[in-house]
Amino acid sequence: MVKAKINGITVNVPEGTTILEAAEKVQIKIPTLCKHPDLPPTASCGICIVKLVGSNKMLRACCTPIEENMDIITHDPEIVEVRRTVIELILSKHPNECLTCGRNGNCELQKLAEEFGIRTSAFQQFLPDIPPDTSTGTIVLEPRKCISCGRCVTVCQQNQNVWALCFMDRGFGTRISPAGDGVSLSESPCVKCGQCSAHCPTGAIFENDDTAKVWKALQDKDTYCAVQIAPAVRVAIGEAFGYKPGANLTKKIYAALRRMGFNAVFDTNFGADVTIVEEASEFVQRFTETPEKLPLITSCCPSWVDFMEKFHPDMKENFSSCKSPHAIVGVLAKTFFAKKRRIDPANMFVLSVMPCTSKKYEITRSDEMYSSGYQDVDVSITTRELARMIKQAGININDISEEEPDHVLGEYSGAATIFGVTGGVMEAALRTAYDYITGGKLKNVEFENVRGIEGVKEGAIPVNGFTVKVAVAHGLSNVEYVLNKVKEAKRAGKELPYHFIEVMACPGGCIGGGGQPYGITDEIRKKRGEGLYDEDHNCKLRYSHENPFVKKLYEEFLDKPLSEQSHHLLHTTYVKRPEYQK
Ligand code: SF4
Ligand code: SF4
Numbered sequence: 189m190v191k192a193k194i195n196g197i198t199v200n201v202p203e204g205t206t207i208l209e210a211a212e213k214v215q216i217k218i219p220t221l222c223k224h225p226d227l228p229p230t231a232s233c234g235i236c237i238v239k240l241v242g243s244n245k246m247l248r249a250c251c252t253p254i255e256e257n258m259d260i261i262t263h264d265p266e267i268v269e270v271r272r273t274v275i276e277l278i279l280s281k282h283p284n285e286c287l288t289c290g291r292n293g294n295c296e297l298q299k300l301a302e303e304f305g306i307r308t309s310a311f312q313q314f315l316p317d318i319p320p321d322t323s324t325g326t327i328v329l330e331p332r333k334c335i336s337c338g339r340c341v342t343v344c345q346q347n348q349n350v351w352a353l354c355f356m357d358r359g360f361g362t363r364i365s366p367a368g369d370g371v372s373l374s375e376s377p378c379v380k381c382g383q384c385s386a387h388c389p390t391g392a393i394f395e396n397d398d399t400a401k402v403w404k405a406l407q408d409k410d411t412y413c414a415v416q417i418a419p420a421v422r423v424a425i426g427e428a429f430g431y432k433p434g435a436n437l438t439k440k441i442y443a444a445l446r447r448m449g450f451n452a453v454f455d456t457n458f459g460a461d462v463t464i465v466e467e468a469s470e471f472v473q474r475f476t477e478t479p480e481k482l483p484l485i486t487s488c489c490p491s492w493v494d495f496m497e498k499f500h501p502d503m504k505e506n507f508s509s510c511k512s513p514h515a516i517v518g519v520l521a522k523t524f525f526a527k528k529r530r531i532d533p534a535n536m537f538v539l540s541v542m543p544c545t546s547k548k549y550e551i552t553r554s555d556e557m558y559s560s561g562y563q564d565v566d567v568s569i570t571t572r573e574l575a576r577m578i579k580q581a582g583i584n585i586n587d588i589s590e591e592e593p594d595h596v597l598g599e600y601s602g603a604a605t606i607f608g609v610t611g612g613v614m615e616a617a618l619r620t621a622y623d624y625i626t627g628g629k630l631k632n633v634e635f636e637n638v639r640g641i642e643g644v645k646e647g648a649i650p651v652n653g654f655t656v657k658v659a660v661a662h663g664l665s666n667v668e669y670v671l672n673k674v675k676e677a678k679r680a681g682k683e684l685p686y687h688f689i690e691v692m693a694c695p696g697g698c699i700g701g702g703g704q705p706y707g708i709t710d711e712i713r714k715k716r717g718e719g720l721y722d723e724d725h726n727c728k729l730r731y732s733h734e735n736p737f738v739k740k741l742y743e744e745f746l747d748k749p750l751s752e753q754s755h756h757l758l759h760t761t762y763v764k765r766p767e768y769q770k
């Protein structure tokens with residue numbers, strides 16, 4: 189431990205703690221634009237400078253470890269003046285377009301400019317003339333608003349291991365760009381996870397805003413509008429309205445969506461229950477009949493699917509062919525539901541509200557996303573976009589009464605709701621697969637080994653004299669460890685290290701998705717995850733295959749899991765994408 193003083197307050201922190209982190213322990217916030225709690229320091233913005241008492245030497249708090257007996261001062265007139273000058277310099281290269289910016293009211297640069305009372309600048313403005321990159325249709329890259337903090341580059345290269353972004357040129361001309369000059373983001377290896385947008389402090393990377401398409405559909409009297417919300421949305425959207433992270437607003441969101449004009453309000457959790465029934469059946473089939481096709485790898489994260497198709501196409505046969513839950517609700521809305529309610533699917537509009545930027549890509553990813561005969565999901569928006577729409581509609585989410593979802597694509601089990609957190613798909617699938625193989629229930633329905641925010645989690649459960657070995661990875665940089673173990677074992681002809689693998693591209697799973705409210709930290713991921721585990725814990729129904737509406741769906745429409753009809757509507761295929769060099 190190290191003992192030191194910050195602004196006269198004694199701190200005791202482990203050796204290696206930075207001055208910035210130590211200050212937070214005693215409730216002192218040192219401003220920074222480049223340091224994010226998820227990322228290592230890059231010391232690129234220079235706003236976090238502090239001084240040692242009795243010295244004029246300035247240190248960068250984000251990357252300087254606190255030392256024994258240091259006496260640090262974080263705020264004095266000189267420090268404040270230096271910080272103000274740095275902000276003014278940043279603003280000299282930043283367009284003053286706050287009113288029309290995607291981050292208006294939510295921008296870290298705007299907030300600092302306000303806190304430091306910046307009204308004029310001593311520096312002449314120089315604005316780069318670089319057009320926005322909208323090529324992916326998921327995230328928009330607007331280099332003019334970039335302040336060169338480096339967060340997106342670090343998150344994309346280090347945390348996601350994709351290496352789609354880099355800095356180009358030098359000095360004043362430095363700019364953020366897809367890796368490779370003259371290359372658009374869609375031509376880069378980008379997997380559309382949106383983690384760069386979740387970590388960018390300004391409006392230089394943000395979600396492609398699709399809300400106008402939704403309002404247009406809602407205005408059209410001849411269009412039947414249906415909507416679904418993903419599990420992770422319900423425990424995060426409240427943050428945009430002053431609720432604490434993890435507050436579960438499911439039934440208020442249903443009510444808000446009805447007020448906005450949707451004719452039917454579904455829940456993606458219903459689709460998650462169906463996904464589990466199909467995926468658990470696939471696992472049981474491979475485990476009992478074709479073990480050479482193991483391990484089975486989950487496929488409900490489109491960024492992970494894109495990553496696999498680009499960097500590990502040799503694993504595509506191991507992927508579950510089952511579609512993701514929102515794609516399943518989309519196709520069932522335009523077939524099963526439309527038939528029941530005598531609605532012409534040609535006049536239906538299905539919206540998905542997701543924590544995810546990548547789902548915007550997934551809805552047109554392959555021919556199977558049109559299995560209903562139409563585009564199954566018409567538009568996908570993020571949690572952030574829905575929060576804005578609720579505000580635009582003047583709905584007071586705090587006081588609105590709770591409502592229920594619509595039959596027959598709304599009811600769900602607790603297993604479905606934990607889909608939104610890392611380990612949740614695995615846990616839900618094991619509950620059902622165990623029952624399918626043994627005819628009995630897992631001794632402990634809550635499978636603790638796959639819970640928590642460690643990057644890779646491993647577990648084993650005895651099933652009929654065998655041990656089923658599982659692994660869960662989240663954050664794409666953690667995937668290689670798991671896949672390498674499998675590939676090495678296969679090469680050496682050894683026993684498989686895992687039979688079932690879950691991967692989610694975003695750290696924490698979808699609760700930490702790229703389209704969730706800004707300000708993500710591990711603490712917030714934990715709270716959002718707890719919100720979902722609480723809902724599962726309090727659900728009467730804990731098993732996807734016991735959802736009576738799922739049973740009805742098979743009885744009336746799909747026949748049985750993995751049937752011809754199920755394969756036609758609920759499954760997809762994968763391809764090898766062009767090879768990318770990291
Ligand atoms: S969306 Fe994900 S993969 Fe694409 S640039 Fe951003 S962080 Fe990288
Ligand atoms: S795009 Fe955003 S996160 Fe990336 S360097 Fe620029 S300001 Fe920082």
Ligand code: SF4
Binds near residue numbers: 490692
């Ligand atoms: S983990 Fe969830 S939010 Fe993130 S890319 Fe995958 S599906 Fe989207």
